[in-house]
Amino acid sequence: MDSADAVVIGAGVIGTSIAFRLAQQGREVIVVEQVGPGSGASGSCDKAIFLQSKRPGIHMELALASRRMYDSLGAELDADIELKGDGGMVVIESAEQLEFMKGFIGQQQSAGISVELLDAAQTRERQPCISHHVLGASHSPDDAEVNPLALNAAFYRAALRLGARFQTHTEVIAIDSQHGRITGLTTTRGQIAAPVVINAAGPQARHVGALAGVEVPVEPRRGTILISEALPHLVHGNVLCAQYIAAKHLASVNPENAPPFGIGLSLGQTDSGNLLIGGSRQFTGFDKPQGVEVMRAIAKHAVRLVPSLRDTQIIRSMTGFRPSTGDGLPIISTVPELTGYVVAAGHEGDGIALAPITGSLVAELLEAGQPRSAFLPALSIDRFSDTAVS
Numbered sequence: 001m002d003s004a005d006a007v008v009i010g011a012g013v014i015g016t017s018i019a020f021r022l023a024q025q026g027r028e029v030i031v032v033e034q035v036g037p038g039s040g041a042s043g044s045c046d047k048a049i050f051l052q053s054k055r056p057g058i059h060m061e062l063a064l065a066s067r068r069m070y071d072s073l074g075a076e077l078d079a080d081i082e083l084k085g086d087g088g089m090v091v092i093e094s095a096e097q098l099e100f101m102k103g104f105i106g107q108q109q110s111a112g113i114s115v116e117l118l119d120a121a122q123t124r125e126r127q128p129c130i131s132h133h134v135l136g137a138s139h140s141p142d143d144a145e146v147n148p149l150a151l152n153a154a155f156y157r158a159a160l161r162l163g164a165r166f167q168t169h170t171e172v173i174a175i176d177s178q179h180g181r182i183t184g185l186t187t188t189r190g191q192i193a194a195p196v197v198i199n200a201a202g203p204q205a206r207h208v209g210a211l212a213g214v215e216v217p218v219e220p221r222r223g224t225i226l227i228s229e230a231l232p233h234l235v236h237g238n239v240l241c242a243q244y245i246a247a248k249h250l251a252s253v254n255p256e257n258a259p260p261f262g263i264g265l266s267l268g269q270t271d272s273g274n275l276l277i278g279g280s281r282q283f284t285g286f287d288k289p290q291g292v293e294v295m296r297a298i299a300k301h302a303v304r305l306v307p308s309l310r311d312t313q314i315i316r317s318m319t320g321f322r323p324s325t326g327d328g329l330p331i332i333s334t335v336p337e338l339t340g341y342v343v344a345a346g347h348e349g350d351g352i353a354l355a356p357i358t359g360s361l362v363a364e365l366l367e368a369g370q371p372r373s374a375f376l377p378a379l380s381i382d383r384f385s386d387t388a389v390s
């Protein structure tokens with residue numbers, strides 16, 4: 001039987017980030033992945049590392065700490081992850097959105113984010129492709145972007161170099177324990193003995209939790225992105241629309257104004273010139289085929305904000321599942337009832353932004369006697385227990 005100090009389930013950005021940090025600690029790590037690295041949400045997503053979209057408090061502080069780690073990450077992984085600090089913009093279309101964004105920007109500034117409100121002319125000066133009906137935008141130079149596929153591959157290769165082993169095309173089908181302690185797991189290729197098992201199965205974290213009898217409250221939130229032909233440079237940094245921010249943070253968005261299929265603009269351009277035009281946000285289980293009406297609605301919304309897209313060819317689309325916990329924060333936690341079982345999942349639309357810090361937090365969780373990060377209590381799975389005080 002194979003054995004390791006820790007087995008990570010899932011080789012998305014989260015599982016590979018964890019494998020890298022655990023291997024750095026000198027642990028013997030095996031990663032079990034049912035398809036291949038980046039085959040889940042991490043290979044079907046946008047590339048934004050947005051700070052200005054985060055709620056002030058733990059969410060923002062976590063994103064800031066992870067963003068700082070990005071500055072040295074490429075060198076640490078010895079790879080080009082296409083990190084760019086091109087800033088980000090949230091475009092505002094209506095007086096109602098403007099009022100909401102003024103308040104939101106004020107909160108972000110108080111939380112230490114560098115963000116300013118641009119008027120219509122300043123918005124188009126910075127982003128000439130934006131429609132003339134747009135009233136203004138918030139802009140932050142702190143927002144950044146990274147190539148998620150390059151990031152996933154870089155974590156994977158760096159973990160391999162440090163001795164981590166990967167079993168791809170291998171599904172975890174059972175998690176083994178005795179007397180409340182993890183003893184290993186069973187895969188479609190056999191058994192692995194290990195005292196630690198880490199559930200980094202992203203949107204499938206609930207199912208992988210159930211294999212150990214642990215309730216992991218993560219739901220798949222479907223999102224589709226259209227990908228354009230390669231174009232000359234058009235978009236500076238990443239662009240969101242205020243409707244997306246309002247829908248994310250306002251408890252009482254006027255449902256009449258809510259866009260169909262949860263659509264909010266997310267627009268970015270890759271190094272090769274392709275546009276990533278998103279996106280939808282829907283709870284539809286693991287139903288992958290996406291109706292043409294959703295793609296049409298995404299395209300219509302994008303053309304309203306960036307009229308020149310009307311003549312752009314869409315060459316393909318991709319659909320992924322954001323792993324959602326419902327409160328916007330991931331679970332990075334041990335489990336009281338099962339020693340050795342760790343959950344690192346539920347990053348919803350922020351998994352790329354939070355991948356660097358997640359690996360480090362899990363490594364900290366496993367280091368006995370170390371001072372623990374102040375983030376960990378707020379990310380504990382206990383917050384979902386019936387007795388948790390809100």
Ligand SMILES: Cc1cc2nc3c(=O)[nH]c(=O)nc-3n(C[C@H](O)[C@H](O)[C@H](O)COP(=O)(O)OP(=O)(O)OC[C@H]3O[C@@H](n4cnc5c(N)ncnc54)[C@H](O)[C@@H]3O)c2cc1C
Pocket residue numbers: 009010011012013014015032033034035036037038039040041042043044045046047048049050170171172173200201202203204208222223224225278279319320321322323344345346347348349350351352353354
């Ligand atoms: C449309 C869209 C746009 C997004 N845009 C952004 C963005 O701009 N910025 C950002 O920060 N985030 C974004 N996200 C979110 C981000 O993609 C996710 O939060 C992140 O990729 C989650 O990573 P993960 O490793 O937890 O999950 P995944 O990448 O899904 O990895 C989990 C892995 O576990 C494997 N697995 C599952 N069950 C088993 C099993 N039983 N045995 C073995 N392996 C198993 C799966 O095959 C999968 O490879 C977006 C997501 C979507 C869908």
